[in-house]
Amino acid sequence: MLNIHTIGGYDEVGKNMTALETGEDVLLFDAGIYLPAVVGVQEREKNPTEKWMREIGALPDDLYLDKKNLRNKVRGILVSHAHLDHIGAVPYLGPRYKCPVAAPQFTIEVLKKLLEDNRNGIPNRMMSVKPNDSITIKGKENYKVEFVNITHSTIQSTMIAVHTKSGVVLYANDYKFDNTPTFGDKPNYQRLKQLSKIGIKALIVDCLYANDDRKTPSERIARGLLEDVLFTTENYKSGMVITTFSSHIARLKTIVEFGKRLDREVVFLGRSLNKYVSAADVIGKAPFKNQIQIVKYRRQMEKVLQRINKNKRKYLIVCTGHQGEPGAILDRMSRNQLAYKLSPDDHVIFSSKTIPTPVNIESRSQLEKRLKKFNVRIFDNVHVSGHGGREDLRDLIKITNPEHVIPSHGDLKKTEAGMNLAIEMGYKKNYNVHLMTNGKNLTLK
């Protein structure tokens, strides 16, 4: 018998956490934060504690496990990839569990960087796993846990397969099927098919875009979109600023390559870019690192920006702030607080999409208003998503042929769309496709 406990990420996009209970053991999938809750957190609180983070609604409500007497049965925290809505809660919640944290290598390196900010560190042992490798998690029983390579918007993203007596539980947050990734390997279809032969008892799956009738385009397309903007607009004399997700190493690699082709010196600005690029570099996945300058300290930044400002056409700035985050580089640039002065015809390229939460939409539109006062050229949404659409989900269900489908990674509007697709494919509601909310338990016999 298996019990699946939905702790976070079923009523919102963020703070992902699911518990798999089997016999006397519990395994946790992901421990993420709710990003809208932590906007501007550094300005509000220098050393956020677990208690404080709980109060602002940033953490999954894992006190649920205490109430169910399950906390002491947790044998492992298994993290799928390096995005904060999947790993960001580990520094706060890890110490509550006497067990290892297991994740792909890049995710472990990012976690170490996050812990540098969190002075206390965590006592949990860290298990750094190469994608497509497996580990054993020891409990009352032993569990083979595989980290199957998949494509998404950060490197070394994985689907986690836990082998139990009742079959395989496959945790598929987050993914898309990208057959032409620009960096890293294709999805490991072969292993997914083998797992389906072994028998997948339950598929817990990303339904963020289950409502969208499409297959999410490859990262190759995002590369094409960027190429189009960078090489077909009149920008020979212009300043050029690109902002994108700091964890999107493949995208950053593309930007650096194009910067070189434009004969511009590429400069990365901002602490979070430094954090993710350094983490990638530790595992040998930042091949562009020696071709760029990374500036993380404010004093150093002023000097560099003064130099760039005098000769804009020679540089390409990559910076943080695509969501309009207060205090990020682009935010400060738009408020004229930096030595780089925006001027007409400067290219400001958002290689990103605004995350559709009220906070993000508002700060992003304010940012744009401020930018437009400088008469810069704005290129929005030069981006493709890392999350699969409805047709990716259909393929995933076909390939893995799970006995049960559990839609996740969103509120009911999103998970319901995932459920409806499963029903279209022959599943029955409450029988083998299950619509869940946070803090619920599903028993699979």
Ligand SMILES: [Zn+2]
């Ligand atoms: Zn993700």
